[in-house]
Amino acid sequence: MKHISFLFLLFSAFLTAQKLQVVDAENGKPIANARIILINQLVYTNEDGFAPVNENSKDFEVSASGFKKVNVKNFSSIIKLQPAFKDIEEVKIINVDIKKIIEDLHKNYNKRYFDKPSLYDITFKSKGFNNNNLIFMVIAEAKLWSKSNSYNFRDGYKKNYDEILQIQLNNVKYKKDNLKGIFNVKTNEFEHASMGDYFFSFEIYRLLANMNTKNSKITGRLISEDNDTQVIYVKVQSERGIDVSGEITYNKIDKVITLYNLIYQQENFPIYKKTNKDGVEFDYQLGNASVLFDFYKKDGIYIPASKKVTGEKFFIIHDGKKDERSFSTEIVYNTFTKSNKKGLESKVDFNKSIWDNVPVKEDKEATILLSKEEQEFINQK
Structure with missing residues (x-):
């Protein structure tokens, strides 16, 4: 199934976030749109398989379409997922x-x-x-x-x-x-x-x-x-x-x-x-x-x-x-x-x-992963 990349934004608890990458265990290729369910947050990986996750995070779930779900006990910078489904002949x-x-x-x-x-x-x-x-x-x-x-x-x-x-x-x-x-x-x-x-x-x-x-x-x-x-x-x-x-x-x-x-x-x-x-x-x-x-x-x-x-x-x-x-x-x-x-x-x-609509102002920090195209657009004068 075609994976679709998402933007990921984490709230103040993730100010010290590290780049966690999710990859295919068989070929090492990054997995886009992998879902990471933390204790009180949910995020997705970007097109390069990266998502910002606090290095102190424990006991979280990582899953992606077509791969076996894994439960991660302690933070790791690379998470490998095994293919889950056997295609029917x-x-x-x-x-x-x-x-x-x-x-x-x-x-x-x-x-x-x-x-x-x-x-x-x-x-x-x-x-x-x-x-x-x-x-x-x-x-x-x-x-x-x-x-x-x-x-x-x-x-x-x-x-x-x-x-x-x-x-x-x-x-x-x-x-x-x-x-x-x-x-x-x-x-x-x-x-x-x-x-x-x-x-x-x-x-x-x-x-x-x-x-x-x-x-x-x-x-x-x-x-x-x-x-x-x-x-x-x-x-x-x-x-x-x-x-x-x-x-x-x-x-x-x-x-x-x-x-x-x-x-x-x-x-x-x-x-x-x-x-x-x-x-x-x-x-x-x-x-x-x-x-x-x-x-x-x-x-x-x-x-x-x-x-x-x-x-x-x-x-x-x-x-x-x-x-x-x-x-x-x-x-x-x-x-x-x-x-x-x-x-x-x-x-x-x-x-x-x-x-x-006029947005409400909140003192809430965030970490945002922009794609190359998005960053170039933002940098335009």
């Missing part, structure tokens, strides 16, 4: 009724994942590209409160967003844009689906909707298995011009998807018109979007670890010019606590761009 490929799994999860979602009020410290990162050039980046520490960890359609349609999810921006560590000369595609819209994108339950609903389209073709195949854990290949072809494909990791005992990584191919979806905030109409062509959700089990309950959406080959057509837009938005849920409070005192107004 092609002649023994087993078909899976993936629609039945998705229907069951949709029906019983709140029984399978934690569904009570929750408070998280998160790392929030967003990037935008125009014709393959990075034009916008923001990295922030924030708090995220969720009433049920799932999307409520009734409140969404009524735009009662604060009843679903609240975000408090604490420290905007980096925010830079280079939008001069770029056609403004921002609209006044914040549809309920934009709020739904924060939740895996909404993604399950969306996948099931594609499965239920007329004459859709659905494929599910078991491609590897290790004890109670299965890796299943998924493909859905619909007449709407949208094809969905990718892999999920499924716990067949708990009946829970723990890792979801699917790509929506949408180039054949018809071009449609949009209007920006200045009232200028333009043509918009959908591209491909990759959706990733990662969960882990803590004290017997499944809670979110990370979420990432990337998009490429989205085209803006205006005044005879065609620009290609790409983007990525990701959240790492660094901490989790059950919440009895009804939300946050200071919160983002979702009726405008999240980054137009």
Whole structure:
């Protein structure tokens, strides 16, 4: 499975953090997006397999898709993971009724994942590209409160967003844009689906909707298995011009998807018109979007670890010019606590761009690992 790199940000407890690297035990290659669960924190490795971890850290878990999970008793600068799954031979490929799994999860979602009020410290990162050039980046520490960890359609349609999810921006560590000369595609819209994108339950609903389209073709195949854990290949072809494909990791005992990584191919979806905030109409062509959700089990309950959406080959057509837009938005849920409070005192107004909100200032240090591209963009005059 293709690994997707994340940004890692640790809070004040990690001021003396050391670079810990996670590598493949068989070939020594770095493992990107390896998850490290510490006592009160959760982080991921970057594209080079590195993550900042306090050298006094003990008894933590390291895992990555396709590798055996390890429990580390004492800090080590290099952690080696063994491949976990034995791929099923092609002649023994087993078909899976993936629609039945998705229907069951949709029906019983709140029984399978934690569904009570929750408070998280998160790392929030967003990037935008125009014709393959990075034009916008923001990295922030924030708090995220969720009433049920799932999307409520009734409140969404009524735009009662604060009843679903609240975000408090604490420290905007980096925010830079280079939008001069770029056609403004921002609209006044914040549809309920934009709020739904924060939740895996909404993604399950969306996948099931594609499965239920007329004459859709659905494929599910078991491609590897290790004890109670299965890796299943998924493909859905619909007449709407949208094809969905990718892999999920499924716990067949708990009946829970723990890792979801699917790509929506949408180039054949018809071009449609949009209007920006200045009232200028333009043509918009959908591209491909990759959706990733990662969960882990803590004290017997499944809670979110990370979420990432990337998009490429989205085209803006205006005044005879065609620009290609790409983007990525990701959240790492660094901490989790059950919440009895009804939300946050200071919160983002979702009726405008999240980054137009004024962040709360907190005296909280952080260590951030930037990629080479990100660092070069920040250093631009």
